[in-house]
Amino acid sequence: MLSTQTLRSLASKAALLRPLPQPYLASMNPALWSDSTHQRTDIVCHPHSGMKKPSPSPPPHKPNNFPNTYVNSLQRRHQITCTPPPALGTFRPPAMQHWEARPDRSLGSFGEGSTFTVPTMSYESLFDEETSGANDELLAHLYATGIVLVKGTPTDDEGMRALADCVTGGHPTGKSKGGGPLRTLYGEVWHTSVGSQDKATSTADSAYTSDSLPLHTDMTYHSTPPGLQIFNMATPAADGTGASTYLDGFAAAERLRTKNADAFDFLTSTAFTYRSVDADMGWHLEASGPVIQLDPVDQHTVASVRHNDLDRLAAVPPPAVREQGEEEEALWYERMERAFSAWDGVITEPGRRLIIKLEAGDCTIVHNRRVMHGRESFTLKEGDAARSIVGCYTDADNLESRWRACFTKDIIKNKERFGTAKA
Numbered sequence: 001m002l003s004t005q006t007l008r009s010l011a012s013k014a015a016l017l018r019p020l021p022q023p024y025l026a027s028m029n030p031a032l033w034s035d036s037t038h039q040r041t042d043i044v045c046h047p048h049s050g051m052k053k054p055s056p057s058p059p060p061h062k063p064n065n066f067p068n069t070y071v072n073s074l075q076r077r078h079q080i081t082c083t084p085p086p087a088l089g090t091f092r093p094p095a096m097q098h099w100e101a102r103p104d105r106s107l108g109s110f111g112e113g114s115t116f117t118v119p120t121m122s123y124e125s126l127f128d129e130e131t132s133g134a135n136d137e138l139l140a141h142l143y144a145t146g147i148v149l150v151k152g153t154p155t156d157d158e159g160m161r162a163l164a165d166c167v168t169g170g171h172p173t174g175k176s177k178g179g180g181p182l183r184t185l186y187g188e189v190w191h192t193s194v195g196s197q198d199k200a201t202s203t204a205d206s207a208y209t210s211d212s213l214p215l216h217t218d219m220t221y222h223s224t225p226p227g228l229q230i231f232n233m234a235t236p237a238a239d240g241t242g243a244s245t246y247l248d249g250f251a252a253a254e255r256l257r258t259k260n261a262d263a264f265d266f267l268t269s270t271a272f273t274y275r276s277v278d279a280d281m282g283w284h285l286e287a288s289g290p291v292i293q294l295d296p297v298d299q300h301t302v303a304s305v306r307h308n309d310l311d312r313l314a315a316v317p318p319p320a321v322r323e324q325g326e327e328e329e330a331l332w333y334e335r336m337e338r339a340f341s342a343w344d345g346v347i348t349e350p351g352r353r354l355i356i357k358l359e360a361g362d363c364t365i366v367h368n369r370r371v372m373h374g375r376e377s378f379t380l381k382e383g384d385a386a387r388s389i390v391g392c393y394t395d396a397d398n399l400e401s402r403w404r405a406c407f408t409k410d411i412i413k414n415k416e417r418f419g420t421a422k423a
């Protein structure tokens, strides 16, 4: 008799081999898509008013001409959605690696070694023509693990701008520029040493203190939180305190899914509101979303994590619950408490948190919608240089665009090898 695990594995393989539905094949007929703009050609509108007119009948379609790699890619769950036109090829990203920082006892006593090693690259390699594949390597690491450590990063604003541009700046071959730091209430490049911060930007955040910071993702009060947080240690605390902490939110979400299905269901289906107010600078940002966001298309894959207890506002049950009266409201609040308690339980599991003592010029690039970060407290002694950070954010859509372009581009170059899927 086959085990449940084997049956599941066979079922998932069978799903991958299923042919694409006929309506999809009909709609993705290459004859219905422009080779130059990659937009639909069967949407017809009045040349003057722009009012939509009935579409002409689609041309006949030969259904079995998509390469198997393309068919399988569409049916596989990815970190991001990607549906390149068949003529462009297949999206083939690196394998996802969910990680924990659980110490490996074979490496030494508890706390000395970790089963997870942060992918590490040098700043120089990213800008050296002889290592032109380094940007692709950086993007691949970011996709797979959500965190990369870049050594030897200049601690000035220009270093940050160059790094931001390098990760999200347009075409991977360098044909176009763009991307770069995202402008937020903290400006483009920010500094946590208050004296260096641009005077017109906000410092209304607990990051501008010496206290510890619980694990969180940044800018949960934005409708689309930044894709990357680029965080460069300019001056570490003199006595070695103030270590940076990280946690894989995707791994934590999957752990919650298996450990407490009801908590996972609640935190994926309930939106909470987050806020940042800086009255002096005139900012009042608010945005809502679930703590664990599932991919809106496949409704299964964890697409992003939005978690910051310090910025999360008190929750009100949705109207459908409130209409049912106080008893249902009370049950909703109890369920919410249980869900957050289970989530906190996963986040605080021993060994899940990665701790790094960053040296000057050590820059972590973190996928902000996946990997949480925090900080241990640090001491400020008279006469010591103050611990200071320089950093910036990049846009989430630009990052995902780079991933799509990077992990499909080899196929574009070699499309004859894979077939052009012309009807």
Ligand SMILES: [Fe+2]
Residues within 6 Å of the ligand: 207, 216, 217, 218, 373
């Ligand atoms: Fe933060």
